[in-house]
Amino acid sequence: MSSTSWAIDIDRDDITQVKLVEDSNAPLTTGQVRVHIDSYAMTANNITYAVFGKPAGLFGNDQGYWDFFAELDTPGRLPVWGFATVTESAAEGVAVGDRFYGYYPMAESAVLTVGKAGPGGFTDVTPRRTTLPPIYNNYQRIEALPDYRAADHDYWPVFRPLFLTGWLIADQFEDEGDYGVQQILIASASSKTAIGLGFALKLRTDRPETIGLTSAANVEAIAAQGIYDRVISYDQIMTLNATTPAALVDMAGNGAVTRVVHSHFGNQLQASIIVGKSHWDAQADVEGLPGPERQGFFAPGRSQKRIADWGGAAFGQKIAKAWLAFMDVAPRLASVDKRSGGDAALAAYREMLSGQTDPKIGIVVVP
Structure with a gap:
């Protein structure tokens, strides 16, 4: 094995400052494993991780996404x-050749500290990670994933975490009686998290109308997917009936869109939920908004609540059922674009940061 591998370093204060570096493969200590990262997805969700890399209160402590691997x-x-x-x-319980699905750094390899190893996988117990949400520290053996199918392999990193987030948002709506609304507006409707939300809501027989909001150029293509009841462009928001109780789910953190929705619906907007910040460079412009206070959605917290409510096994079964149904339609929603090597990984990050990526493409990097 090579004594070095590549990794990508990002300035914590300026996420546009990024470079490919050589990483030294230091000897392992007891309890550690070194893994070669076989493939990972580069999505808008990763840009949200970068935006919230520094402590932002998401984890209830003074840590952020940079603290997982740096x-x-x-x-x-x-x-x-x-x-x-x-x-x-x-490490005991983990052997060379074992394969795991989970959370890795944008790099060719990684060192993890094994805890609670078993047939299903293990938990990383690196000291700086023990106070971070458990969902990010679990590594699952591929053979133990109940809803894994080889044919879906490349779609797992592209869609799985984003679909789970969308499914959890849909679950929160159902749990909250849909906030008493008759329509749910989903901004950045072409995003993979939004598609997951739309799909999960569609599985319900009794629910509000779903309205996807997207750029004018995307309306026809998104509507053709059949995920939402209706798809309109951002400049058509003012044509919606402002007397009909509504909720907004904002996937991108675009303040201009948020202001239009809040201003149009006013007190008829019953909930305004922000999920991501992929539009990291957009002006926030959220001071003095009419209507409800914006609330953040944090998928790990929602997951932990539902695991406590239902138990881990039942939670997993519900996810598996919805995921397999989604995998039956995923290939028509997005195609996988594989990129190989460090230079390609760097380019994929910059491309995603630019916001110009085709939403119908799922970028998979093969280190």
Whole structure:
């Protein structure tokens, strides 16, 4: 094995400042494993991770997304979802050749500290990670994933974390009696999280109307997917009936769109939920908004609530049922575009940061 591998460093204060670096593969200590990252997805969700890389109160502590894979006072390592294979092991219960789905740095390899190893996988117990949400620290053996199918392999990193977020938002709506609304406006309707939300809501027989909001150029293509009841462009928001109780789910953190919706519906807007910040460079412009206070949605917190409500097994079964149904339609919603190597990984990050990526493409990097 090579004594070095590539990684990508990002300035914690300016996420546009990014570079490909050589990473030294230091010897393992007891309890550690080294994995080669086989593939990971680059999505708008990763840009949200970068935006909230520094402590932002999301985790209820003074940590942010940079703290998963980078020590303080070092450049950030962006978390990504993907698959990896163990290449070295100094940990009981994990062997060379074992493969896991989970959370990795944007790099060629990673060192993880194994805890609670078992047939289903293990938990990373690196000290800086123990106070971070458990959902990010669990590594699942591919063979133990109940809803994994080989044919869906490349769609897992592209859609799985985003679909789970969308499904959890839909679950919150149902749990809250849909906030008493008759229509749910979903901004950035072409995003994969929005598609997951729209799909999960569509599985319900009794629900509000779903209205996808997108750019004018995307309306026809998004409408053709059949995920939402209606799809309109941002400049058509003012044509919606302002007397009909509504909720907004904002996937991108675009303040201009939020202001139009709040201003149009006023007190008839019953909920305004912000999920991501992929439009990281858009003016927030949210001071003095009429209507409800905006509320953030944090998928790990919602997951932990439902696991407590239902138990881990039942939670997993519900996700599996919805996921397999979604996988039956995912190939017509997006095609996988594979990129190989460090230079391609760097380019994929910059492309996603620019906001110009085709929403019908799922970028998968193969280190």
